[in-house]
Amino acid sequence: VVRSHGWAWLPPFRWNEEEGLLDYALALPSGACIAIRISEAQDGVAVSTEASPGPADLEYLSGAVVWMLDLDLDLSEFYALIRDEPRLAQMEARAQGRLLRCATLFEDAVKTILTTNTAWSGTTRMATALVERYGPPAEHAADVRAFPTPQRLAELGEADLRQAGLGYRAPYVLELARDVASGALDVEAFKDSELPTAELRKRLLAIKGVGNYAASSLLMLLGRYEHVPVDSAAKAAVSRHWHDGQPVGQAEVEAAFQRWGRWRGLAYWCWDWERT
DNA sequence: GGTAGACCTGGACGC
DNA sequence: GCGTCCAGGTCTACC
Numbered sequence: 268v269v270r271s272h273g274w275a276w277l278p279p280f281r282w283n284e285e286e287g288l289l290d291y292a293l294a295l296p297s298g299a300c301i302a303i304r305i306s307e308a309q310d311g312v313a314v315s316t317e318a319s320p321g322p323a324d325l326e327y328l329s330g331a332v333v334w335m336l337d338l339d340l341d342l343s344e345f346y347a348l349i350r351d352e353p354r355l356a357q358m359e360a361r362a363q364g365r366l367l368r369c370a371t372l373f374e375d376a377v378k379t380i381l382t383t384n385t386a387w388s389g390t391t392r393m394a395t396a397l398v399e400r401y402g403p404p405a406e407h408a409a410d411v412r413a414f415p416t417p418q419r420l421a422e423l424g425e426a427d428l429r430q431a432g433l434g435y436r437a438p439y440v441l442e443l444a445r446d447v448a449s450g451a452l453d454v455e456a457f458k459d460s461e462l463p464t465a466e467l468r469k470r471l472l473a474i475k476g477v478g479n480y481a482a483s484s485l486l487m488l489l490g491r492y493e494h495v496p497v498d499s500a501a502k503a504a505v506s507r508h509w510h511d512g513q514p515v516g517q518a519e520v521e522a523a524f525q526r527w528g529r530w531r532g533l534a535y536w537c538w539d540w541e542r543t
Numbered sequence: 544g545g546t547a548g549a550c551c552t553g554g555a556c557g558c
Numbered sequence: 559g560c561g562t563c564c565a566g567g568t569c570t571a572c573c
Contacts, residue, residue, distance in 0.1 A: 384567040391554060434551035439568090478568045499566065546573085556563080 420444035448487025
C-alpha cells in the first residue's frame with residue numbers, strides 16, 4: 268500500500284524502506300497536531316505516537332489510518348476478474364490494489380493539483396514548501412509538521428503561494444482552500460458519498476486546477492476506479508504496448524482498459540508493463 | 544465540442 | 559555561467 272504511488276515520498280509522509288516504517292503527521296479534531304508511526308504488526312497494523320490523544324481524537328485517528336491504508340476495501344471481485352491476466356494475477360498473492368491516501372481529501376486534492384504539469388521533483392518541492400512554511404508543528408516532535416489546514420492556506424495571499432513555488436497553480440490551491448475553509452465546498456464528504464461516479468467526477472472537475480487527469484486520480488483515491496488517469500506516461504505506455512509506438516490519445520488509453528469494467532483505473536495502475 | 548496558446552518551473556543542452 | 563528549449567495538465571478564448 269505504501270509503495271502504491273508516490274504519496275509516501277511527499278511530506279508529511281516519510282517512508283523508511285529498510286525498517287518498513289511510515290511516518291506521518293496530522294491534525295486531530297481537538298486541534299492538536301500529532302506525529303504518528305505506522306508499521307506492520309503480527310495481525311494487522313500498528314500505530315504509535317508520543318502524544319496522548321483523548322478518546323475522541325483516538326477514534327478519529329483510528330478511522331483516519333483505516334482510510335489512509337484503505338483497509339476496508341474488498342478486492343475479491345477484482346481479484347476474481349484478473350486471475351487469468353498474467354500482468355495482473357500476481358496482485359492477489361501480494362495483497363496489492365490499495366492506494367495510500369492522506370488523512371484528508373483536501374490534502375489529497377492539493378497534492379494532486381501539485382502533480383499536474385510538472386515533474387515529480389517539482390511536486391516534491393511544492394509539497395515540501397507548503398508543509399515547511401504553513402504546516403502546523405506536531406506535539407512531541409519538534410521537526411515534524413502536518414500538511415497545512417485549509418484555514419491556514421485560506422489566510423494567505425496568492426503571492427505567498429507563488430513564492431512557495433506553486434507558480435500558476437497558486438490561485439487554484441488558494442481558491443480550493445478558501446472554498447473548503449468557508450464551508451462552501453465539503454470535499455471530505457466525497458469520501459463516503461453515495462453520488463454516482465459521473466456526478467462525483469463533475470464535482471471534482473468543478474475545482475479549478477482539476478482537469479481530466481486529476482479528477483480520475485482523485486476518483487481512484489476515493490475508491491472509484493471507472494476512469495484511467497490519462498497523463499503523458501499513460502499515453503506513452505499504451506502507445507508502446509499496443510500501438511507500435513504510434514501516438515495515442517485519451518480514447519485509446521481508456522479503450523485499452525475497457526474490459527476491466529468498473530476496475531479499469533486500478534487495472535491500469537497495477538498493470539505490469541515489464542512482464543514479457 | 545474541439546483546438547491553440549498561455550501558464551510556471553526545473554532540467555537538459557549548446558555555446 | 560548564461561540563454562534557449564522542452565516537458566508536464568489545465569484553463570480560457572475562440573471557432
